[in-house]
Amino acid sequence: MRLLIADDDDYTREGLRESIDWKKYGISVVMLAGDGAEALRLCTIHQPEIVLTDIRMPKLNGIEFAEKLSLRSPGSQLIFMSGFMDVEYLRSAIKLSAVEYIEKPIKMADVEQAIFKSVRALEEKQAQGAVYRQKNELMKQKLAGLLRDEHAVLDEITRQCRETGFPADKRYASFIIRSRNEDDEAYVDLEPITKEWNDNGFIAIGEQLDRKHCFIVVACQSHEYKQLYTMINRWLNKNDRYMVAIGEEANGIKAIPRSYLASRRAMDRSFYDSDTRCLLSGEEKSSPNEWHTGALPEFYKLSNSNPEQLGEWLETLFASFREKRYPAKEKVIALLDTMAQMLLGDNRKLIETLANEHGFADAEHYLKRCGTLDNAESFMLAVLSVWMEEKRQTSGYTRLVQEVISYVAANYRNVDLDLTMIASHMHLSTSYLGKLFKEETGTSIKQYISDYRIELAKNLVENEHHKMHTIAELCGFASASYFVKVFKAATDLSPMQYRKKS
Known part of the structure; x- marks a missing residue:
């Protein structure tokens, strides 16, 4: 904040500048002027927030100076000083909205009180101005809408x-x-x-x-x-x-x-x-009435019959997008989102793998926020990659065992997940399903569920942002303490030891 002291008496000017701790009031610049004309010139250039001026000065008296000041620096707060306490000066000071009128000989307590009052008035004015500007800005945004x-x-x-x-x-x-x-x-x-x-x-x-x-x-x-x-x-x-x-x-x-x-x-x-x-605007390519009407059925067919061809098929699809540059982004995203959901489904393991291995932390919503076709393609190829890897791991099993594996992938967060729940879902007896799964995979369904949860937990433990109780919940363990116990039994390390080692 800037302040100007205007007085033709050298002792008064210098004494005021040296006697008051201006920084206490937020004032960092104190300027001096020996007459009204010099004061007006300095105010025009520097626009001080506060002007402390004598009324009796050469060239321009305080009242004449203040009248011109209201045009040159309208935001300045006025404080008058004078030993001439006649009625006309008082009327003029009131008319010019002086913050305070200080009688000479000057008492420093009176000056500081006047400065404090002026600073407070400025702060209130600035606050009111900020509220008005904010309100006006909101009104303008509403109007634009x-x-x-x-x-x-x-x-x-x-x-x-x-x-x-x-x-x-x-x-x-x-x-x-x-x-x-x-x-x-x-x-x-x-x-x-x-x-x-x-x-x-x-x-x-x-x-x-x-x-x-x-x-x-x-x-x-x-x-x-x-x-x-x-x-x-x-x-x-x-x-x-x-x-x-x-x-x-x-x-x-x-x-x-x-x-x-x-x-x-x-x-x-x-x-x-x-x-x-x-x-x-006006440079958009027109879109034909029919656009890739067979893309989704073809994708579905390949994913079931020839999944190894999906990578090349996706590259061809994206090449077609780049060449034709239609339809609108929303239609492309909707198509790709449907394809991604076909592959991911409710498989939380695939979604976690996308986050840990490919950096798509919010895979479920990534496409809808995707800004470019290049980024959409990177995401779809990552989805295909993790899906193909899981498919390779389960390709040697019968349909029933694959269905068990898929059910575990979709429901492992449920702490009640067990052989009975899976058998009930598949309308099979627990003894038959348990025996079939053990013969093909070499492990029991109970052990498979536990191993599945532990492998997923390892990925989450490596991420230092996840707390242990959160990991336990995400992986389907009944409590954090039980999770720690099972994790240590499986890895010979506590989760924290495993995190440090990783």
């Missing part, structure tokens, strides 16, 4: 335009800004983006669509569009972690929803072309 909604009521839009100062009678450009970072922590911060556009002469508002996307509406005339595109390209050059999709020009408020949808279609192309950072 209405502007992209084709069902919004025009009278409500007009009212909010009036309240926020956004023009309701111009042409508009709209665009979506997206983070290129696929990390879950990536974030597009709306406020500094709209501020930069407004600081460069445009009138812009926006809405935070989600963590990685925001929608911007800019009011401008047709002749300003070239300048707008220049601004976008310059902004992208400074911010290489973002991409922009620009909608068609909107001639009036009612056309903004169509412009927004055009910017969304343009942004969809980034799924296929993540290297292009400025995407324009």
